[in-house]
Amino acid sequence: MRLRYQLVVAVMIITLVITSFLAGRQFQSMAALLPGGGGDAARLVAAALSAGGEGKPGGKADEVSLRPLETFQEVLSHMRQQYVSPIKNERDLTYGAVRGMLAVLRDDPYKDRYSRLLDPEEYRSFLEENEGHFGGIGAEIGVREVKPAAPLLNLKGSALVCPVCEADITSPKLYRIVIIAPLPDSPAERAGLQAGDHIIRVDGVSSAALGLGDTVRRIKGPPGTAVDLMIGREGLPKPLQVKVTRSVIKVRSVEYKVLPEGIGYLRLITFNDTTAGLIKKALKEMRAAGIRGLLLDLRNDAGGGLDVSVQVAGQFIGEGPVVYIQERGGPRQPRASSADARRIDLPLVVLINNGTASAAEILAGAIQDNDLGTLVGTTTFGKGLVQTVFPLHDGSALALTTARYLTPKLRDIDHKGISPDVQVEQPKGLEYIISPLSEKDAQGAAALNLLRQKMQGPVRAAA
Numbered sequence: 217m218r219l220r221y222q223l224v225v226a227v228m229i230i231t232l233v234i235t236s237f238l239a240g241r242q243f244q245s246m247a248a249l250l251p252g253g254g255g256d257a258a259r260l261v262a263a264a265l266s267a268g269g270e271g272k273p274g275g276k277a278d279e280v281s282l283r284p285l286e287t288f289q290e291v292l293s294h295m296r297q298q299y300v301s302p303i304k305n306e307r308d309l310t311y312g313a314v315r316g317m318l319a320v321l322r323d324d325p326y327k328d329r330y331s332r333l334l335d336p337e338e339y340r341s342f343l344e345e346n347e348g349h350f351g352g353i354g355a356e357i358g359v360r361e362v363k364p365a366a367p368l369l370n371l372k373g374s375a376l377v378c379p380v381c382e383a384d385i386t387s388p389k390l391y392r393i394v395i396i397a398p399l400p401d402s403p404a405e406r407a408g409l410q411a412g413d414h415i416i417r418v419d420g421v422s423s424a425a426l427g428l429g430d431t432v433r434r435i436k437g438p439p440g441t442a443v444d445l446m447i448g449r450e451g452l453p454k455p456l457q458v459k460v461t462r463s464v465i466k467v468r469s470v471e472y473k474v475l476p477e478g479i480g481y482l483r484l485i486t487f488n489d490t491t492a493g494l495i496k497k498a499l500k501e502m503r504a505a506g507i508r509g510l511l512l513d514l515r516n517d518a519g520g521g522l523d524v525s526v527q528v529a530g531q532f533i534g535e536g537p538v539v540y541i542q543e544r545g546g547p548r549q550p551r552a553s554s555a556d557a558r559r560i561d562l563p564l565v566v567l568i569n570n571g572t573a574s575a576a577e578i579l580a581g582a583i584q585d586n587d588l589g590t591l592v593g594t595t596t597f598g599k600g601l602v603q604t605v606f607p608l609h610d611g612s613a614l615a616l617t618t619a620r621y622l623t624p625k626l627r628d629i630d631h632k633g634i635s636p637d638v639q640v641e642q643p644k645g646l647e648y649i650i651s652p653l654s655e656k657d658a659q660g661a662a663a664l665n666l667l668r669q670k671m672q673g674p675v676r677a678a679a
Contacts, residue, residue, distance in 0.1 A: 288313065292306075292309065295309070307610070311333060311335060311612070314333045314614075315332070315333050315427065315429070318331045318332060318333060319427070321617070322391070327631065328601065328617045329358070329359040329360070329391065329428075330358075330359070330599075330601055330603050330615070330617055331603065331614075331615060331616050331617045332427075332428055332429045332615050333429060333612060333613075333614055333615075334429065334605075334612055334613045334614070334615060335429075335433070335612050336610065336611035336612050337433065338429060338432065338433055338612075338613075339607070339611065339612055339613040340611075341436055342605070342613070342615075345467070345488065346488050346489055346520070346521065347488065347489055351436060351437065351438060351439055351462060351463075351464055351465065352435060352436040352437070352462055352465055353402065353403045353404040353407075353409075353435055353436075353443065353460045353462055353463075353465075354398060354399040354402025354403055354404045354405065354463075354465040355395050355396075355397070355398045355399065355402065355404035355409060355435075356395070356396040356397050356398075356399070356486075356518030356573075357393060357394070357395055357396065357415070357428070357431065357432055357435070358393075358394055358396045358428070358518070358573070358597075358599070359391050359392070359393055359394070359428050360391065360392050360394045360414075391424075392414040392415075392423075392448075393414060393415045393423045393428055393431050394412060394413065394414045394415070395409055395410065395411055395412065395413045395414075395415065396411060396516075396518040396571055396573055396597060397411045397516035397517065397518045397571040397573075398410070398411065398516070399465065399467060399485065399486070400468070400471075400485060402463075402465060403460050403461055403462060403463050403465075404460060407458050407459070407460045408458065409445075409447065409458065409460070410449065411516050411569075411570060411571035412449070412450065412570060412571075413447045413448065413449050414447070414448045414449075415431060415435075415445060415446070415447060415448075416446040416447065416448050416455055417444075417445070417446035418431055418434045418435055418443065418444070418445060419434060419443060419444050420444070421434065436462070437462050438462065439462055439463045439464050440461065440462065440463070441461070441462050442459050442460065442461045442462070443459070443460055443462065444457065444458075444459050445457075445458045445459075445460060446458075467485065467486055467488060468485055469484065469485050469486050469487065469488050469490050469491040469494060470482070470483070470484060470485065470490075470491060470494035470495055470498055471483040471485065472498040472501075472502060474502055474505045474507060475511075475653075475664075477508075477668065477671075478506060478507050478508035478509065478671070479507060479508070479509050479510075479511060479664065479667060479668075479671075480499075480502040480505075480507035480509065480510045480511065480562075481510075481511050481513065481653065482495070482498055482499070482502070482510060482511070482512050482513065483512075483513040483652060484512070484513070484514055484517050484528070484576065484579075485516075485517060486517060486518060486519070486520055487517070487519055487520025487521060487524045487525055487528065487574075487575040487576070488520050488521070488524065489521075489524070491520070491524055491528055492524055492527035492528050492531070495528055495531055496531060499531060507562065508562065508563070508671050509562055509563040509564070509565075509667045509668075509670060509671040510560065510562045510563070510564050510565075510667075511565050511567070511660075511663055511664065511667055512532075512564060512565070512566045512567070512583075512589070513566075513567045513652055513660075514566060514567060514568050514572045514576045514579065514580055515567050515568060515569045515571060515572060515593065515652070515659070516569065516571035516572070517571070517572055517573070517575075517576035518571065518573045518574060518576070518597075519573045519574025519575035519576045519577065519578075519599070520574065520575045521575065522539075522541075522551070522575065522578075522602055522621075524575060525538070525539070525574075525575035525576075525578040525579060526538045526539065526551050526552075526553060526578075527553070527554065528575075528579055529553060529578060529579045529582045529583075530552075530553025530554055530556075530557035530558075531553075531557065531558060531560075532559070532560045532564075532579070532582070532583055532588060532589075533553065533557070533559060533560075533582050533583065533586045533588060534553065534557050534558055534559030534560075535552065535553060535555075535557050535559075536552060536553065536586075536624070537550035537551065537552050537624050538550075538551055538552060538553055538578065538582050538624070539551050539578050539581070539582065539621050539622065539623065539624070540621065540622040540623075540624070540626060541602060541619045541620075541621055542619055542620050542621070542622060543618060543619040544618075544619075548622065548626070559588070560588055560589070563589075563667060563670035563671050564583070564588055564589030564590070564667075564670075565589055565590050565592055565663045565664075565666050565667040565670070566580055566583055566584075566589050566590070566591045566592065567592055567593050567659055567660065567663050568580050568591055568592070568593040568594070568595075568596050568634065568636055569593045569594045569596070569642075569659070570594055570595065570596065570597055570633075571597065572593075572596040572597060572634075573596065573597035573598075573599045574597075574599045576596070577596050577597065577598075577599065577600070577629060577633070577634055578621065578623075580596060580634050581623035581624070581627065581629065581634055582623065582624055584623075584634065584637070585623050585624040585625040585627070586624060590637045590638060590666060590670075591634065591635075591636040591637045591638070592636055592637070592638045592640055592659060592662055592663040592666060593636050593638075593639075593640055593659045593663075594636060594639065594640070594641060594659075595633040595634065595635050595636065596629070596633040596634045597633055598629055598630060598631050598632050598633035599629075599630065600620050600621055600622075600628055600629045600630030600631075600632075601617045601619070601620050601621070601630055602617065602618060602619040602620065602621055603615045603616060603617050603618065604616055604618040604619075638662065638666065640658060640659045640662045640663075641658070641659075642656075642657070642658050642659055643656055643658060
């Protein structure tokens with residue numbers, strides 16, 4: 217009798233455990249599958265329980281603090297019930313809250329300028345850009361921190377302080393949305409936009425109020441339509457008013473040709489899904505044409521994906537680490553080129569400038585650290601952070617900074633850039649509007665002269 221009683225109790229306990237587990241799984245599933253996500257509380261709690269402690273997957277549920285989610289739910293409830301007008305679009309409320317959280321990251325130790333939320337339309341455009349085509353004006357846009365012209369003072373001439381937290385705000389952080397580089401033969405380039413221009417207004421709306429994501433979204437649009445931009449440019453006393461007509465932008469990621477004296481010219485415009493294959497083809501054809509030296513032009517190349525940059529760099533440095541990735545709480549991890557990588561066997565000169573960014577900086581840094589070529593021009597943009605794109609259930613995506621990268625010699629270039637081996641400035645006022653290798657291209661002329669000198673010596677043997 218006693219044994220039978222114990223068996224019944226054991227079966228009941230097991231049944232309770234299984235039922236609780238299945239209920240929990242069903243709760244999380246409903247949060248994702250029901251229309252609207254099964255209610256805000258369900259979505260928030262399910263997300264918290266699945267996220268784990270301290271942002272680590274697989275953490276214990278009792279390590280998760282639900283207090284921030286409770287606050288969010290309270291505010292949302294008040295807005296739904298008591299705001300003076302009915303809330304018509306709750307998705308905008310959610311997106312606004314997420315963008316607010318991401319904006320706080322700008323003040324973390326990494327001064328993150330790149331984490332952002334992509335709404336479904338922006339995410340589709342992002343995927344199109346990676347495939348080599350999109351609709352817009354044809355310019356890479358980013359965020360740059362700038363120093364205020366003068367400290368902020370009160371009427372008595374003393375430093376300003378926050379009335380709530382009493383923090384010193386004499387020298388607040390300022391950010392500008394800037395054009396990193398206009399694409400060749402794009403509406404942006406034809407309208408006279410230059411790398412370094414900062415966007416003040418888009419169709420009359422302040423970019424400071426919009427932020428990076430909304431600024432990009434407003435600039436993009438159907439081909440044939442126009443966008444009005446107010447542009448600030450260093451050295452000009454007042455802003456420029458520029459109207460740009462959008463078009464379908466088909467990105468030519470690689471251009472190449474054979475110059476006199478057996479010089480190969482290879483220009484990387486951007487890094488997308490087509491770039492690695494096109495470079496391999498270009499190098500093969502130029503070698504077949506008998507080139508004896510290579511001029512690699514990375515100027516105004518705003519970069520692209522990490523994986524693509526590693527594939528491209530492998531075609532210059534051969535086997536070995538291209539870049540080191542430093543994720544939170546983990547050791548530095550080398551990202552090496554593929555097994556079919558080939559070390560460049562020609563004299564090499566690389567052109568860089570302030571528009572050289574991201575993946576283009578990875579390539580330039582790998583070449584410089586491996587002593588494979590000479591960098592000519594001006595210091596690069598200085599983007600040393602890696603973003604991972606996480607698709608979300610409603611068609612949007614989160615681009616989140618998940619790591620920083622270091623060059624093969626473990627140099628951190630974020631906010632610093634890569635300095636050239638030979639500093640050469642373009643003629644003042646023409647820094648970003650000179651056609652490559654034209655008569656006014658001082659950097660191109662200097663690079664070609666240096667390459668000719670290199671070609672007079674013995675050619676490197678392939679390793």
